[in-house]
Amino acid sequence: MERHEVRSRRIPETTIRRLPAYLRALTLIGQDRITSEALGQLSGYSSEQVRKDLAYFGAFGTRGVGYDAQLLAQEIRRILQLDHGVRAVVVGAGRLGTALVRHTGETSGDVVIAGVVDIDPAVIGRQVDHLQVEPLEALESIIRERQIGMGIITVPPQGAQSVCDRLVRAGVRAILNFAPRALVVNNPEVFVQQIDLTLEMQALAYFVGSSERAHRRD
Amino acid sequence: MERHEVRSRRIPETTIRRLPAYLRALTLIGQDRITSEALGQLSGYSSEQVRKDLAYFGAFGTRGVGYDAQLLAQEIRRILQLDHGVRAVVVGAGRLGTALVRHTGETSGDVVIAGVVDIDPAVIGRQVDHLQVEPLEALESIIRERQIGMGIITVPPQGAQSVCDRLVRAGVRAILNFAPRALVVNNPEVFVQQIDLTLEMQALAYFVGSSERAHRRD
DNA sequence: CTATGTGAAGGTGTTCACAGCA
DNA sequence: TGCTGTGAACACCTTCACATAG
Numbered sequence: 021m022e023r024h025e026v027r028s029r030r031i032p033e034t035t036i037r038r039l040p041a042y043l044r045a046l047t048l049i050g051q052d053r054i055t056s057e058a059l060g061q062l063s064g065y066s067s068e069q070v071r072k073d074l075a076y077f078g079a080f081g082t083r084g085v086g087y088d089a090q091l092l093a094q095e096i097r098r099i100l101q102l103d104h105g106v107r108a109v110v111v112g113a114g115r116l117g118t119a120l121v122r123h124t125g126e127t128s129g130d131v132v133i134a135g136v137v138d139i140d141p142a143v144i145g146r147q148v149d150h151l152q153v154e155p156l157e158a159l160e161s162i163i164r165e166r167q168i169g170m171g172i173i174t175v176p177p178q179g180a181q182s183v184c185d186r187l188v189r190a191g192v193r194a195i196l197n198f199a200p201r202a203l204v205v206n207n208p209e210v211f212v213q214q215i216d217l218t219l220e221m222q223a224l225a226y227f228v229g230s231s232e233r234a235h236r237r238d
Numbered sequence: 239m240e241r242h243e244v245r246s247r248r249i250p251e252t253t254i255r256r257l258p259a260y261l262r263a264l265t266l267i268g269q270d271r272i273t274s275e276a277l278g279q280l281s282g283y284s285s286e287q288v289r290k291d292l293a294y295f296g297a298f299g300t301r302g303v304g305y306d307a308q309l310l311a312q313e314i315r316r317i318l319q320l321d322h323g324v325r326a327v328v329v330g331a332g333r334l335g336t337a338l339v340r341h342t343g344e345t346s347g348d349v350v351i352a353g354v355v356d357i358d359p360a361v362i363g364r365q366v367d368h369l370q371v372e373p374l375e376a377l378e379s380i381i382r383e384r385q386i387g388m389g390i391i392t393v394p395p396q397g398a399q400s401v402c403d404r405l406v407r408a409g410v411r412a413i414l415n416f417a418p419r420a421l422v423v424n425n426p427e428v429f430v431q432q433i434d435l436t437l438e439m440q441a442l443a444y445f446v447g448s449s450e451r452a453h454r455r456d
Numbered sequence: 457c458t459a460t461g462t463g464a465a466g467g468t469g470t471t472c473a474c475a476g477c478a
Numbered sequence: 479t480g481c482t483g484t485g486a487a488c489a490c491c492t493t494c495a496c497a498t499a500g
Contacts, residue, residue: 039440083459085458123435169446222261287471302482
């Protein structure tokens with residue numbers, strides 16, 4: 021019996037990272053039909069890129085016409101699992117952590133922050149947006165009980181690796197790390213994304229001096 | 239007369255973005271000598287990658303020995319212009335903006351926040367770390383007088399493009415945009431880096447569901 | 457006749473393998 | 479002998495060009 025591969029060809033990571041931009045463009049525009057050209061314009065990519073990215077997941081468009089905006093948005097949500105209500109826990113309720121909770125509380129984006137924890141007794145119990153800061157010890161039980169799949173690390177650098185280890189052991193599948201430390205994760209099933217403001221700004225400094233290159237968007 | 243190109247081969251942007259990670263590893267390690275293998279380990283890249291990246295700028299190492307940590311750090315600082323004291327202005331003193339000012343005040347990284355502006359009269363005048371929030375109208379004069387080369391946008395999405403335009407017209411060479419909007423910049427001399435938390439988290443949601451791929455660090 | 461879907465071509469970045477030098 | 483520096487091989491991603499379908 022032949023195996024019919026639904027998501028056959030390996031999806032490039034770059035494609036995955038562009039999908040959210042398409043999704044935003046689709047929801048912002050107030051139209052029911054859109055071409056790859058227009059969608060590319062709105063999200064900052066070429067029309068071929070848009071078509072190729074979407075084609076990895078199926079033929080969603082109509083030749084000679086374009087894409088049904090509503091339908092395409094729903095498809096992208098499905099692909100990204102955004103219709104599954106992915107839940108995240110924020111570890112570290114400092115400035116960045118609380119700013120993040122409030123930020124995502126407003127702009128949402130279908131990923132829900134379902135918990136905030138901190139190690140500092142002075143911070144535990146404090147209200148942050150719709151959530152109350154819980155003790156770090158509760159991390160594992162929170163992840164288990166609330167079926168959390170994503171961890172967001174905003175603790176000081178020295179605590180980051182330990183938090184990361186606990187998140188991985190507790191079964192989180194994706195980690196967004198804001199601590200200025202490269203995290204080591206052995207489990208290949210866990211995806212780690214680093215966002216390091218200092219590194220980012222230092223890299224930008226290069227472009228301040230050298231007047232070259234166009235703008236990027238990723 | 240033959241033109242001797244000092245920085246001849248075009249430097250990949252990816253290389254530039256790894257240099258800050260090397261720099262951090264070099265300053266954290268308390269040694270005066272380091273191999274590409276060790277440096278790679280510490281920053282999360284392969285030894286070949288490290289060597290190739292560094293080789294774009296010259297031969298800083300000693301064969302059979304390794305690199306002089308102190309010297310290499312100084313070279314990277316020079317390449318990234320971090321020894322030139324690059325200055326940045328933060329536009330938008332909301333949650334994210336103030337968190338950012340305080341964050342970089344602590345962890346520094348040789349890029350100095352030299353001003354914070356906001357449009358809200360209720361916020362103007364408020365103290366944020368070592369800075370006082372100034373009115374948005376003063377943006378151009380601040381950039382001119384303090385020789386600012388970098389702009390950091392943390393305003394609500396609807397104001398982002400206008401702020402961006404003003405930054406570009408005022409002569410900023412690099413922009414770090416946290417507003418959830420793709421910015422349009424015509425001037426190819428200006429480098430724009432987007433950091434979009436919502437998009438980032440939506441992309442991560444994909445990896446929560448599909449148990450695949452290793453961790454990334456960029 | 458228009459805009460999608462896609463093989464093929466092209467470009468860019470990474471890994472390999474080893475020559476070259478301390 | 480050990481580790482750097484680097485051309486060549488490779489993998490990955492983007493752009494091109496066009497067949498295809500409405």
